[in-house]
Amino acid sequence: AQKITQTQPGMFVQEKEAVTLDCTYDTSDPSYGLFWYKQPSSGEMIFLIYQGSYDQQNATEGRYSLNFQKARKSANLVISASQLGDSAMYFCAMREGDSSYKLIFGSGTRLLVRP
Amino acid sequence: EAQVTQNPRYLITVTGKKLTVTCSQNMNHEYMSWYRQDPGLGLRQIYYSMNVEVTDKGDVPEGYKVSRKEKRNFPLILESPSPNQTSLYFCASSFVLPSVSTEAFFGQGTRLTVV
Numbered sequence: 571a572q573k574i575t576q577t578q579p580g581m582f583v584q585e586k587e588a589v590t591l592d593c594t595y596d597t598s599d600p601s602y603g604l605f606w607y608k609q610p611s612s613g614e615m616i617f618l619i620y621q622g623s624y625d626q627q628n629a630t631e632g633r634y635s636l637n638f639q640k641a642r643k644s645a646n647l648v649i650s651a652s653q654l655g656d657s658a659m660y661f662c663a664m665r666e667g668d669s670s671y672k673l674i675f676g677s678g679t680r681l682l683v684r685p
Numbered sequence: 686e687a688q689v690t691q692n693p694r695y696l697i698t699v700t701g702k703k704l705t706v707t708c709s710q711n712m713n714h715e716y717m718s719w720y721r722q723d724p725g726l727g728l729r730q731i732y733y734s735m736n737v738e739v740t741d742k743g744d745v746p747e748g749y750k751v752s753r754k755e756k757r758n759f760p761l762i763l764e765s766p767s768p769n770q771t772s773l774y775f776c777a778s779s780f781v782l783p784s785v786s787t788e789a790f791f792g793q794g795t796r797l798t799v800v
Contacts, residue, residue, distance in 0.1 A: 574727070603786050615775060615791035622786050661727060671716055671735070671781065672743060673789055675727035 573597065574664055576676035583652045584684050590637070591647040591679045593662030601667035604645040606636065609659040609678070618660075621645055649681075657683045687712045691776050691792035698766055698799055706761045706795050708776030714790075715781045717759040718743065719751065722773040722794075731774075734759055735781065766799040773797075 575594045583589035595604065606618040621629045621636045629636040637646040649656055662676040689710045698704055710717065718733035720743075730743030734753040748770055750762040759778075763770060776792040 576727075579725075605788070607791075613773065613794045613796070615777075615794075617788050617790075620786060620788065663728075665787075671779075672718060672730045672733060673720075673728070673777070675720075675729070677725055677727045 572676075573674045574662055574676035576662055576679050578679045579677070580680045580682070582682050582684055583649075583656075585654060586651055588648060588650045589652055589681065591649070591660050591662075591681065593645045593647065593676060595643050595645060595662075595664050597643075597664065597666055599666040599668065603665045604636070604638070605663045605665070605673065606634070606645075606647045607661045607663060608656075609661065610655075611658070615661075619647065652683045654683050654685060657681060687790065689776055689778050689790050689792040691774075691795050694793060694795060696795060696797050698797070700767055700799055701765050704763050704766060704797075706763075706774060706776075706797070708759045708761065708792055709757050710759075710776075710778040710790070711757065712778065712780075712790065713756065714778035715756070716787075717753065717776065717778045718789075719749070719759070719761045720775045720777065721745065721770075722775065728775060731761070763797075766797075768799050771797060771799050 602623045604621045608616045619631045619634045633650045635648045659678045663673045719731040720728040722728045732751040734740045774795045777789040779787045779789045
């Protein structure tokens, strides 16, 4: 079974509007962390935001916020006031509290911001 | 500047010709890992290392080798590359503590083509 599911292969958003990128996860570990990374066309992976499983509040970082719904096992990324530079691939990832310490990635969502 | 450096950025090689992709980090991170990124699959872990001389297989280790002789370096070795190893490769590093919340820093990526 997929541990991280991103159901939107591609999305469009109008400049200055908000957009939500979906991410659902599957784990039985009570301790886990959820990450979002941005990958622009140049290829590098840029860390955006982190949410811990025990965090009571949704994480926010500037225009990025994470809509964390623990019971639904979802961790959607919300980008407010989209900019042309937000056009990129976005990956949701999870780290569980086991010994491997690895990040498990979803398949990604390609976001295109229209002027 | 804190960074993970991979070399080369681009590589085209022929089937069976041994190659090494280097990875170096300057943040004194204990944990280092290699991922490959393929369309529709996200990033998948190849190998990881929790510290010097400690390495272990990730999800897709076949055809790859790694070594961790020094804390800062974690080279990826393809002894006999095949076309199905054509991919975008990322090296990443992080501290082991404080466990799941630790952000992973990624290298710039190495685009490998095996013909």
